[in-house]
Amino acid sequence: MAMISDRSPPAEPLPADYRRRVVVKFRPGVSLPYSAAAADTLAEQQDGREWSALAAAYPGVALVPYFSSLPEAAVRDLDQRAPGTGKAATGFASYYAIETPAGAEPQRVAETVAAWPDVETAYVEAGPVPPPVNASDDPRNASQGYLDPAPAGIDARWAWLQTDGSAIGFVDLERGWTLNHEDLAAAGISIISGVSTDYHGHGTAVLGEVAAVDNTIGGVGIAPAVTARVVSQWRPGGSYNTAEAILSAVGVMAAGDVLLLEAQTSYPTAAGYVPVEVEQAVFDAIQYATSQGVVVVEAGGNGSVDLDAFQTSGGKRILNRGSPDFRDSGAIMVGAASSAAPHTRLGFSNFGSRIDCFAWGQNIDTTGDGWTGTATNTYTTSFGGTSGASPIITGAALLMQSWSVARGAGRYSPADLRTLLSNPALNTASANPAADRVGVMPDLRALITKGKRSPWWWGYVFAWAWLILVGGLLITPGGVLCIKCGRGAPGYIGDPVIFVLGAVAIGLGVAGLVNAAKAPRGP
Structure with missing residues (x-):
């Protein structure tokens, strides 16, 4: 129920001819035309058993496509469009609705149909319920506190400076x-x-x-x-x-x-x-x-x-x-x-x-x-x-x-x-x-x-690149701690140590560049 001034207002009446339906999803392998002819085909496939018994118990009952305002080709195409997610196709064309005659109890029909061996699920659709209500030159804008900075709002006013x-x-x-x-x-x-x-x-x-x-x-x-x-x-x-x-x-x-x-x-x-x-x-x-x-x-x-x-x-x-x-x-x-x-x-x-x-x-x-x-x-x-x-x-x-x-980074995925x-x-x-x-x-x-990338982003890039260069100098055969000093010079600490220092420098430099590249660009 909606909330206005923290109270639930009265609901609008439903159309006089509205009736709740039973939603049915048939199991994979059940092939029915996505039309009003589905009931006849189903009766033939069941040798006249379940559907015929249901029709006898509820005269006037009908089986119709659930997605009735969409063309059949469009419904069947939906599963073909789904990307490879590792999940089985939904099978939207397997959804039908059972329209029950006046006086019939949809829940009893749903329980009967759910027990059929070729039905995956059957339930009574809930139907219409009330919805869940509860800039400086725009005169009401100052009252829109949900636009304000956190923690009061989502800080849309600041975001408008960006987009x-x-x-x-x-x-x-x-x-x-x-x-x-x-x-x-x-x-x-x-x-x-x-x-x-x-x-x-x-x-x-x-x-x-x-x-x-x-x-x-x-x-x-x-x-x-x-x-x-x-x-x-x-x-x-x-x-x-x-x-x-x-x-x-x-x-x-x-x-x-x-x-x-x-x-x-x-x-x-x-x-x-x-x-x-x-x-x-x-x-x-x-x-x-x-x-x-x-x-x-x-x-x-x-x-x-x-x-x-x-x-x-x-x-x-x-x-x-x-x-x-x-x-x-x-x-x-x-x-x-x-x-x-x-x-x-x-x-x-x-x-x-x-x-x-x-x-x-x-x-x-x-x-x-x-x-x-x-x-x-x-x-x-x-x-x-x-x-x-x-x-x-x-x-x-x-x-x-x-x-x-x-900012040129494309759209986020839903996840x-x-x-x-x-x-x-x-x-x-x-x-x-x-x-x-x-x-x-x-x-x-x-x-x-x-x-956003930090304004110092390019400085970080140059620093990581310089670390890789230094590491390269250290591990190159005959590598040195500095350009002018080498083996035999005062302060020389040995090739193995220099090699390790060079490898560490290169590793840190590469890791830093990778992380810098992952940082999103500003708008």
């Missing part, structure tokens, strides 16, 4: 936006796919944190020059499909672009909302995105859930980094903390070893009303939740990518950027890391300064 988010793509995934808001319209934000349906004020608030235009009204986004787009979980035809929205976005993104998942989900074993990747299809889609080089930032969710203790219906602790069941999607997962430093985890935020970073989860000044409004000139000072924290981390990721490109942003030695710790368990908040000044 502004240009040359990097950003996509926000959620359910609705007001793209013609007065502080967003000039950004030219377009929708990739899906339908902008509900929670428009929420999406508008998220976009304002990241991409509000640097002009003379409103505030300014963390990465105001970024190329921004959006993709909706509400798909054409009225279905709700987070995994499909992810794949649709990744298909038009470049490696190094940043995809923000402004969503959370429910799960039968959890008392509160949990990250969307607990659903297998969504996990597969996120992992595919990161395998393509797309940086994914995922809201940790507002469920007050200890993710280390979370268990799937099968008893697996998939979000516990210390468990053998842990599975890593590659996403940067975000928790929420207080706006005041030292930052303390807010009670609604999920927590655990899977959380990589935290940011402000309250008192965020941004565009829109943060919830359902559609006005083009409204603002809020009370946006929050992991919905408010995740755009701050996204903005930090965008500025780091933009800075890296500007490298996650390592940087979650590095406890460089970033801001929470008030009590052992108790809060929400990672760290990025400090852009520390990250960028650490990434």
Whole structure:
């Protein structure tokens, strides 16, 4: 549930014709057409057993492609595009949805289908739940404290002296936006796919944190020059499909672009909302995105859930980094903390070893009303939740990518950027890391300064090179401690000692040059 002024506002009603579906993934080797004809083919392959029995028990039940708005060829091509990671192909074309008739209980259908021998997994999709809300000439900019220097904020104001988010793509995934808001319209934000349906004020608030235009009204986004787009979980035809929205976005993104998942989900074993990747299809889609080089930032969710203790219906602790069941999607997962430093985890935020970073989860000044409004000139000072924290981390990721490109070093990989942003030695710790368990908040000044070469870099290079030269003189046959003194001269200490000194000098010089070469260049 979203948080506005630290409270949970009422949820918007779902469409009257919306029904939760059963997600089915068939085992490798099961060959079905990716169309409405799949049910007939399945019945033939099963000799009329399982599917026919299900259809008899639930008249009107249908088996349809899960990624229904994507062309079949595009779905089957996804596994071919994945680089060699040592992992088996995901098999997105093995995902189907069972649409149940009115009055049927989806959970009972899922339990029946999960027992079929040719089914790998079957579960009820959680469906729509509320999103996880909780510059000097821009009049509201002074109120955007999350832009301030660490430990208060991420120090975006200093980072703007280095970069502004240009040359990097950003996509926000959620359910609705007001793209013609007065502080967003000039950004030219377009929708990739899906339908902008509900929670428009929420999406508008998220976009304002990241991409509000640097002009003379409103505030300014963390990465105001970024190329921004959006993709909706509400798909054409009225279905709700987070995994499909992810794949649709990744298909038009470049490696190094940043995809923000402004969503959370429910799960039968959890008392509160949990990250969307607990659903297998969504996990597969996120992992595919990161395998393509797309940086994914995922809201940790507002469920007050200890993710280390979370268990799937099968008893697996998939979000516990210390468990053998842990599975890593590659996403940067975000928790929420207080706006005041030292930052303390807010009670609604999920927590655990899977959380990589935290940011402000309250008192965020941004565009829109943060919830359902559609006005083009409204603002809020009370946006929050992991919905408010995740755009701050996204903005930090965008500025780091933009800075890296500007200095000619290329884009960070998803794994490298996650390592940087979650590095406890460089970033801001929470008030009590052992108790809060929400990672760290990025400090852009520390990250960028650490990434620059020292102004004395060339001096170090010459020093290491001179050490190699001296070592070469020492180990050369007839080598000497100095140009004028040699064997028999006063102070001569012997060839073996000289040789060792020369070898050590060369080794130190080579090691120094290698380390100097690894140091990143400044912008």
